[in-house]
Amino acid sequence: MTPTKAIITAAALFSLAFPALAEIDLSGSWTSKNHEDAMERGAGPNPDDWAGLPFNEYGRAKALSFSQSTISMPERICWFQTQWHIAAGPFSLRIWSEQDPVTGKTLAWVLGGWETRAPMTIWMDGRPHPSKNAPHDQTGFTTGSWKGNVLTAYTTHIKTGYMRRNGAASSDQATITTTFMRHGDMLTLALVMEDPVYLTEPYILTRSYMLTEQPVAVAGPPCLVGYEGVDSGRVPHYLPGKNPFVDEMDRLYHIPREASMGGAETMYPAFRDKIKDKFTIPEKCKINCGAPGAPQAN
Amino acid sequence: MRISKLALALTLIASPALFAQGRGGRGGGPPQSPKASAPIDLTGYWVSVVTEDWRYRMVTPAPGDYQGVPMTQAAVRVADAWDPAKEEASGEPCKSYGAPAILRVPENLHFTWTDDNTLQLETDAGKQTRTFHFGSWKAPDGPHTLQGNSVASWEMNRDGGRVVGGTMKVDTTNLKGGFLRKNGVPYSDNTTLTEYYDLVQERNGDTLLVVTIVTTDPMYLREPFIISSHFKKMPDNKLWKPSDCSVRW
Numbered sequence: 001m002t003p004t005k006a007i008i009t010a011a012a013l014f015s016l017a018f019p020a021l022a023e024i025d026l027s028g029s030w031t032s033k034n035h036e037d038a039m040e041r042g043a044g045p046n047p048d049d050w051a052g053l054p055f056n057e058y059g060r061a062k063a064l065s066f067s068q069s070t071i072s073m074p075e076r077i078c079w080f081q082t083q084w085h086i087a088a089g090p091f092s093l094r095i096w097s098e099q100d101p102v103t104g105k106t107l108a109w110v111l112g113g114w115e116t117r118a119p120m121t122i123w124m125d126g127r128p129h130p131s132k133n134a135p136h137d138q139t140g141f142t143t144g145s146w147k148g149n150v151l152t153a154y155t156t157h158i159k160t161g162y163m164r165r166n167g168a169a170s171s172d173q174a175t176i177t178t179t180f181m182r183h184g185d186m187l188t189l190a191l192v193m194e195d196p197v198y199l200t201e202p203y204i205l206t207r208s209y210m211l212t213e214q215p216v217a218v219a220g221p222p223c224l225v226g227y228e229g230v231d232s233g234r235v236p237h238y239l240p241g242k243n244p245f246v247d248e249m250d251r252l253y254h255i256p257r258e259a260s261m262g263g264a265e266t267m268y269p270a271f272r273d274k275i276k277d278k279f280t281i282p283e284k285c286k287i288n289c290g291a292p293g294a295p296q297a298n
Numbered sequence: 299m300r301i302s303k304l305a306l307a308l309t310l311i312a313s314p315a316l317f318a319q320g321r322g323g324r325g326g327g328p329p330q331s332p333k334a335s336a337p338i339d340l341t342g343y344w345v346s347v348v349t350e351d352w353r354y355r356m357v358t359p360a361p362g363d364y365q366g367v368p369m370t371q372a373a374v375r376v377a378d379a380w381d382p383a384k385e386e387a388s389g390e391p392c393k394s395y396g397a398p399a400i401l402r403v404p405e406n407l408h409f410t411w412t413d414d415n416t417l418q419l420e421t422d423a424g425k426q427t428r429t430f431h432f433g434s435w436k437a438p439d440g441p442h443t444l445q446g447n448s449v450a451s452w453e454m455n456r457d458g459g460r461v462v463g464g465t466m467k468v469d470t471t472n473l474k475g476g477f478l479r480k481n482g483v484p485y486s487d488n489t490t491l492t493e494y495y496d497l498v499q500e501r502n503g504d505t506l507l508v509v510t511i512v513t514t515d516p517m518y519l520r521e522p523f524i525i526s527s528h529f530k531k532m533p534d535n536k537l538w539k540p541s542d543c544s545v546r547w
Contacts, residue, residue, distance in 0.1 A: 016457060035366045035523055035525050036351050037350050037351060039365050039366075049353075052348050109460060147457065147462050148455035148457045148462040149455050149456075150455060158466055173350075177501055179508075181508070182529065186510065186512070188496070190506065190508050193502070194502070203349065206350070206528050208510055254357070255353060259357075266356075267349055268346070268537075269358070269537075270539075272356055279358075279547075281361075282359075284360055285360040285364075289362050289363050
């Protein structure tokens, strides 16, 4: 063997010896385990349940003006969600990578979309985020980087969306940091939203997924606009002080209004001291008592 | 041929096996202890950040409210019979503070190393203590307990040969049955628990502890119950406020 061939051989073997210096494979179908926040992610949260949501008075006021009929507006039926819908919705994930056909380098990781959420493309090629004056859309712009086997993605340039599917809004200044932590066949995502307009602290959700051999769709069915009882041009809403659901959490679950109205304080254990004397265990669950896939057989 | 063998030898020498150690153990010295080789620092105080399952954690849910838990029919029967008055009379108020549930309780955590191989986790809520044994620790025979026997190991996260982080994996057995939620959702004596402790650095400088919790119980769960809890690192113990176990709160 000539010295040149030997060097090439060594280089090839060397590369094989380091198969995954700084990343792991995330590709595949990941089924969502909706064991936490089952109702919030499935049918949707109660209309005025903002407990544990660190929004400010502007966020609360905006949320209180929200009518669920808003999403029956023809202009809103197919209103795309931001990437926060990964955590707030119930859907499983299909993840794949896009390679440069010449170099083989990973250009991007992609999380497939769903009916009202566009795919999330996480650019890995070092490209910068657009100018702050660039247009925003629901998809946003996401870049990622590896630290060992942990992928962190950062999303900017999203349009106004929601933090919780009952009117708690995120602004177009919001950003989302998503951390991907894989443990064998399990994937945990930590999503952190920061929003200088509506949040006083970051809003954090963590979600877990299991690798599955059953393929998850790379995109959802197309969203179709139909008449749902709200005429075009009408904007369902509640005027200040007129939201009829403000005491629903108290009525259903004995959760005092000061808790269901949210705020950063409601995220922390010390808040329990404030409501302890106002709370009694409800007599019996009357509505929304079981999860999707409630027990059918032993 | 000699050059080829040399190339192969160089490659093998530089293989990842060389980097398969923790921070210690290089240079022929004795391997470092789990404490010394810890890829992440869990010690100190952490506070629950309750943004998920709020009405099942911050208050006691109504009897019969089981959203999200993949319960068997046997579990539903047990939970439907939950009676807080009877639980208080039983003299076992800590059933909802066992290892599968304790990290869902709104609380402050305190991690300390008790020796080179043992990490201890204390909670202010319910005054519970979990003990994570690293290395070749063997669980003693004995009755099942609320916190069970926990064996821990580090999963190193490397960038090349350099350790850039990691995960604490904990497997817990020998658990005494208890409640996954305060309203009597049961787990049995046959329950096993696997947990992954990861750190996440927020852009604002805060450090989060994310614990992925997998509870397996062939008697009361149709499939593993998978949840994740998160905690924020605190600079001191100012929020630490020990409280007794409670059946109703």
